Amino acid sequence: MFKLINEIVDGYEPSAFELTCILKLKEDEAEYLFNKAYEVKKNTSNNEIHLRAIIEFSNYCRCKCYYCGLCCQNQNLKRYRMTPDEIIENAIEANNAGYKTVVLQSGEDMYYTEDMISYIIKEIKKNCNMAITLSVGERSYEEYKKWRNDGADRFLMKHETSNEALYNMYHPHSSFKKRMKCLRWLSDLGYQVGSGFMIGLPKTGEEDYAKDILLLKSLKVHMAGIGPFIPHKDTNLKEGKMGSAFLTMKAVALTRILIKDIQLPATTAFNVVSKSCCNQNSKLKNESSIKALACSGESEENNENVKKIFRSGANVLMKKVEPYKYRKLYEIYPRDEDKIKSISEERREVERLIYSMGFNISSRMDL
Numbered sequence: 001m002f003k004l005i006n007e008i009v010d011g012y013e014p015s016a017f018e019l020t021c022i023l024k025l026k027e028d029e030a031e032y033l034f035n036k037a038y039e040v041k042k043n044t045s046n047n048e049i050h051l052r053a054i055i056e057f058s059n060y061c062r063c064k065c066y067y068c069g070l071c072c073q074n075q076n077l078k079r080y081r082m083t084p085d086e087i088i089e090n091a092i093e094a095n096n097a098g099y100k101t102v103v104l105q106s107g108e109d110m111y112y113t114e115d116m117i118s119y120i121i122k123e124i125k126k127n128c129n130m131a132i133t134l135s136v137g138e139r140s141y142e143e144y145k146k147w148r149n150d151g152a153d154r155f156l157m158k159h160e161t162s163n164e165a166l167y168n169m170y171h172p173h174s175s176f177k178k179r180m181k182c183l184r185w186l187s188d189l190g191y192q193v194g195s196g197f198m199i200g201l202p203k204t205g206e207e208d209y210a211k212d213i214l215l216l217k218s219l220k221v222h223m224a225g226i227g228p229f230i231p232h233k234d235t236n237l238k239e240g241k242m243g244s245a246f247l248t249m250k251a252v253a254l255t256r257i258l259i260k261d262i263q264l265p266a267t268t269a270f271n272v273v274s275k276s277c278c279n280q281n282s283k284l285k286n287e288s289s290i291k292a293l294a295c296s297g298e299s300e301e302n303n304e305n306v307k308k309i310f311r312s313g314a315n316v317l318m319k320k321v322e323p324y325k326y327r328k329l330y331e332i333y334p335r336d337e338d339k340i341k342s343i344s345e346e347r348r349e350v351e352r353l354i355y356s357m358g359f360n361i362s363s364r365m366d367l
């Protein structure tokens with residue numbers, strides 16, 4: 001298996017079966033994969049981490065995704081929308097705190113018309129030196145085109161699973177074909193496109209994740225969010241089992257060695273899952289690293305988990321920056337409350353955490 005990993009690093013194009021075998025590696029063998037992914041990351045990205053500010057500006061959504069706490073059938077969620085000017089002010093504050101990219105994310109909320117999003121993009125571009133990533137779901141070709149012309153740089157839209165039948169079952173309001181069509185439109189329009197998938201989504205396994213990784217390669221995406229499934233109590237998949245942090249790390253590492261220059265975020269979902277593993281098994285904690293990271297002000301488990309995923313090839317960290325009153329309401333899966341701090345304070349803490357792990361912070365806007 002080590003030979004196969006080396007060949008992939010050297011440019012060999014593996015089959016889905018070969019990727020599946022790597023995803024099934026046991027802990028002692030997987031270390032080799034993690035070390036190789038870390039090497040590739042260091043060689044391709046100058047050992048830099050990209051910090052992104054994310055503004056989750058609306059938790060209204062017209063969709064019925066089986067796994068998501070924001071789905072339109074969830075009556076237990078208090079819904080919110082930020083006004084366009086509130087979003088713009090929030091983005092300016094994030095830019096002043098040092099962020100070079102803002103991710104504007106919401107449910108599929110048609111309240112925000114083409115013109116409203118256009119206004120938000122233009123105002124942010126006028127007032128900030130910052131790349132804009134949109135994550136607003138499936139819209140028309142004309143809307144994507146307008147927003148690209150207004151200055152939006154990137155678009156995130158996960159494919160969630162490459163298993164078409166399952167995709168169609170878990171997304172009864174849409175279809176796998178439609179999602180692929182949207183992803184191709186975005187690429188054709190010149191967006192840097194991000195996609196991604198879930199580990200542990202019920203009825204999926206290593207064979208599916210191998211195909212997910214190959215799909216990312218064939219779509220030529222710039223970024224991929226690979227995170228574990230976390231059951232949410234108000235969804236159809238509430239009885240599902242949480243995805244594995246270890247398998248997520250293997251999928252991230254494998255994606256890194258196959259698509260070397262891809263941007264791979266350390267997802268919040270990964271942090272939630274690995275924290276729960278750490279709580280069950282305190283042996284997973286490494287005392288010396290925890291001491292080194294304590295200065296960050298974040299919890300020890302959080303820091304250790306972020307470090308683990310960065311050592312497996314991830315190189316992007318997204319930090320929520322919307323006002324605290326909204327953060328708890330944007331709950332795709334359950335997570336802990338944050339302590340209240342300013343955007344600049346939070347940014348400085350994240351910077352200290354990243355430096356303490358031995359990484360640099362990217363100042364580039366184009367990646």
Ligand code: SF4
Nearest residue numbers: 061063065068071107
């Ligand atoms: S995953 Fe996205 S599109 Fe689906 S219900 Fe949640 S917010 Fe809406």
